[in-house]
Amino acid sequence: MIELRQTIELPEVLTPVVIYGAGSIVSDAHLPTYGRLGIPVAGIFDPDTAKAAALAERYGTSAFADMDAALSVPGVIHDLAVPPAAIPSILRALPDGATALIQKPMGSDLGAATEILTICRQKGLNAAMNFQLRYAPNALALKDAIAQGLLGDVVDFDAWLALDTPWHLWAFLAGLPRVEILLHSIHYVDFIRDLLGNPSGVHARTMGHPSSSVSNTRTSMMLDYGADVRCNLSINHNHAFGRKFQACEFRVTGTSGAAYMKMGVNLDYPEGEPDALWLNTGDGWEEVPLRGDWFLEAFEGRFAQVQRFAAGLEATLEGSVEDAWHTMALVEAAYESAALPMHPIKESPDA
Structure with a gap:
């Protein structure tokens, strides 16, 4: 079997991460993956400060007392693992030109996705969506x-x-x-x-x-x-x-x-x-040995590509908000299609 790429190589120098949100996606996927990859976590912010503090203690990092403290950490990747409705306000608060990774979906509908895209453009944010499949x-x-x-x-x-x-x-x-x-x-x-x-x-x-x-x-x-x-x-x-x-x-x-x-x-x-x-x-079916699975190893690839972009090793941020908007447009079109009647079938002529 020919060698096939299954991962994305991390840069030698890793950029620290600030996490917004302390829900299950952070505890079950983001923090375990950051730990395996050795990516430093500068801290966690969540409006539920007790929840953030407990999670931070569990993973050997710190919890921020408020969002301003999280926003003030320089030279980091901002990991927004928050509900869709909370994304725009955090993006508006980020420093201009910051690098961010945003948990899917890109808003609850195409209008919200367009709002997120507009904010990122206005602030010059380098933002990617965590569509990790x-x-x-x-x-x-x-x-x-x-x-x-x-x-x-x-x-x-x-x-x-x-x-x-x-x-x-x-x-x-x-x-x-x-x-x-x-x-x-x-x-x-x-x-x-x-x-x-x-x-x-x-x-x-x-x-x-x-x-x-x-x-x-x-x-x-x-x-x-x-x-x-x-x-x-x-x-x-x-x-x-x-x-x-x-x-x-x-x-x-x-x-x-x-x-x-x-x-x-x-x-x-x-x-x-x-x-x-x-x-x-052409020569029959052959199984490809895999190094891991979707979810956790998929997060590794997603996070590694953002790290490579932050380190200046790649000029393009894959899965950016510019690209992800088209995924949201396809989702919106699917719901619009589902709301319409299918093509009618002609009835038999009268006897």
């Missing part, structure tokens, strides 16, 4: 395989999810009008955009399930990439009939090869299973 080891490896021509030209992308997602773990979702695409499948459409670019259109349906209080948990989506590329997503988070026929996988087909990806974290969540990547470049 594109940095998972199997995702980086697949992208490298495509870049090396191992699959030929990509002509098919199929995402198939049949899961039993425990929505009860996130009680706040019950009252939200937008859930499945905005908070889950957004990762998949961002990854597809990274591979194939922006589609010219989308046709979508998203809906709930009789057994769930969450507004939408099932989605069908078709992205328009012209006459040669077929791209479909079938997402069902309510397939509650045992692990045997559940799935969380992508099938990517080219003119001279194909790939199969399994995203294991969603299977038997939150326990999860290992990710997988299989390639067939």
Whole structure:
């Protein structure tokens, strides 16, 4: 098997990080990843100062008494791991020209995404969104395989999810009008955009399930990439009939090869299973050994790229707000499509 890129190399000199937010994404993903990579954490700010202090003590850093103290630390990357509604006010307070990493989604809708983009432009912020699926080891490896021509030209992308997602773990979702695409499948459409670019259109349906209080948990989506590329997503988070026929996988087909990806974290969540990547470049299927999985190793790639940009080793901040706005535009278009009637079927003529 040819060597495929699965990670992004950190710079020798690491830039410290200030974290805004002390929720589960910080405790379960950001801080463990920073610890593994050796990235220094200058401190944590959260309006719940007791919560921030407890988390800071657990991970050997400090908690800021107020946001002004966090903002005053020079030469850092600002990690905004906060709810979407809190993002604009923090961005406005950041020093002009600062580097920031923002937790997805980029606002709750395209209007909010545009507000975030406008603030970043006005202040000259170097801001990236934490759409991290594109940095998972199997995702980086697949992208490298495509870049090396191992699959030929990509002509098919199929995402198939049949899961039993425990929505009860996130009680706040019950009252939200937008859930499945905005908070889950957004990762998949961002990854597809990274591979194939922006589609010219989308046709979508998203809906709930009789057994769930969450507004939408099932989605069908078709992205328009012209006459040669077929791209479909079938997402069902309510397939509650045992692990045997559940799935969380992508099938990517080219003119001279194909790939199969399994995203294991969603299977038997939150326990999860290992990710997988299989390639067939003409001599049968071969599994690619992976160095890790989506989530945590994907965070490594995301954080490493921001570090490389901050160190001046890369001129482009990948997954920037400029790029991520297009992911949000695709999400918005999917919801707009889902709100419209499908093309009607003609009725039979009168006898």
